Amino acid sequence: MKKWTVMLIPHDRGSSRTLNLSAYQIWLVVMVVVGLSFTTSFFFKRHECYVRQVKHLEKVRRDIETQYAQQLSAPTPQPAMTAQERLELEQRLRSEYDATLSRITAQLSELRDMENQARGLTGLAPRRTVRDVSMSPAGGGKGGGSSSLDALAYPEEDPKIVSPSVIYGLSQPSADLIIQEINLRTASLQELVRDLRAKQEEVTRLPSIWPTLSGRRDISSPFGFRKDPYTFRISHHDGTDITAPLGSPVIATAKGVVVYSEYDRGGLGHLVKINHGSGIETWYGHLQSRLVEVGDQVERKTVIGKLGSTGRSTGPHIHYEVHVNGVRVNPAKYLK
Template sequence: MNWLSKKFTFVIIPDANQSVQRFRLSGLIIILLPITIALLAACAILFFLLLSRHASVTDTLKNQLAASALQYEQQLSENESHISELQTNLVLFSEQAHAMENKMVEISELESQLKQLAGIDTKAPVSISSLSTVEGGQGGEELPLPEEAGTDLILETSKQYADVLQQMDAIIPQLQHTKKAVVSYQEILQITPTIWPTDSRKVTSLFGIRTDPFTGRATYHSGFDIGGNTGDPIYAAADGIVTLSERDRVLGINVMIDHGRGISTRYLHLHKNIAEVGDKVKKGQVIGELGSTGRSTGPHLHYEVSINGKNVDPVPYIKADRKEP
């Protein structure tokens, strides 16, 4: 205790020309001073250690955050690209749905035309789309789709596909009905005298009132005459059964075919008859040869069409060439 209470004097001699400095310190201060300095130094070291550790943790967190942000940005970019691709596909699907609708309109119109050809009552084609596009110039600024537009487009496209499916369901029975009607039309066509009975198209006398070539008087001509060469083939104007194949003084060698439904055709002044009574002949089949037998001024075919026993003008019946009955 005495030592602690003792006073110590420190002398500082700076230079020979300057005065000497003296400090008096107690023993207690001399002991406490180094301890305090040591404690302060220890605190400073600890502080710096903690600070450097904290800095290291902060750096790690910063790096992790930067990596996460980068990953997030990449993910975002991928998602955006994916969404853009989906939108492109959606627009494509929508265009395809429109194209399908347009095709359905075309099919419906074709079906309607088919019905007209087959002589079936036609209704207006099913209205599918009031506005359709055709190929041609396009342009304008390309803008990204707003989010709600995408949703609207999905709903619209889905509805379009559903509509097209419904229309397809509706058109199938219509087409089946039309097919039956066309088959029936073809059958009727087959027994209707619509083709030229000769290769020659040289009409020398028409149906109706005419001047008789022998007497010069006005007479009724019951058919029409087609000039040609002796031996030219004479064709059945429709499917049917031969009901007459004879030689007559006035009519010459002649053939008559019954086509059913009250329709029959007659071929006069033949050079030769090939078909016999009872023969079933097909449309376009050769039934005789052109000639000038009977009351005739030269080689020609007198061709008649009669309905329920009454002769009619054959010309309106001739709709097509022989090779395209």
């Protein structure tokens, strides 16, 4: 094989060196040098490419941040809608609106039914709906309620109620009508509450218990005709005589105000009278002692005296009378 000699001669006084290389070795060295230069160039180019990409990405990131900040500070302009899109949106919103109104009117119908049931229980006439009111503006009350309550219940002169209404199952109910209906229902329920309170007050003022505490008590002489224990003649007994231990408490049978508290010369001895309103009065006679004065407010079960035998009496008992509109009635039905 052909050989090549490379001499390396230093510029100073050092000894020279000789390299004996074959053609193959020289070719190999050249190839290695060329290969290295290509590889270096390739990686250098790649590096430049990466740097460019990183710079580009950095710019994109800054742009996005800027746009985001602008979106936060300024409203995004809405893209223009096509007529078809607008129509579809309108239809969707309309159908959602209709569905919501249908639910509200269904619930209002249920509320009105419950309200009418409650009004029926208290004797109040059913209140009409906006629809009823607007369809018969001259309307009047339905049976059961008083005229004054009906006037409250049917504010048909309200100028706002003018539409030929469209509620409770009818199509296209308007929000205004629903609001009016809610106002009617609210007023009706307020009236119902007032009525219930009045009835509750009425009940607390209705004599409904015995005038003596439970225990040893008995009716010794009922209301009605009997042989008088003093004269032995048939006469009318205006009250109910209830026996109980001497000195035991005598109680008011309902809420009221004391209108009489004196010794009765007519025969009932120590006597207390209580007015309960609505024309109802109760009398408690033959008391051993009276514990209330005229004008005193008493509640049901307030102790008003002690059981005795004063006046025309043959033994310890209470003479209990109930007056309705000035007429003595049988107290038996007020004893429970």
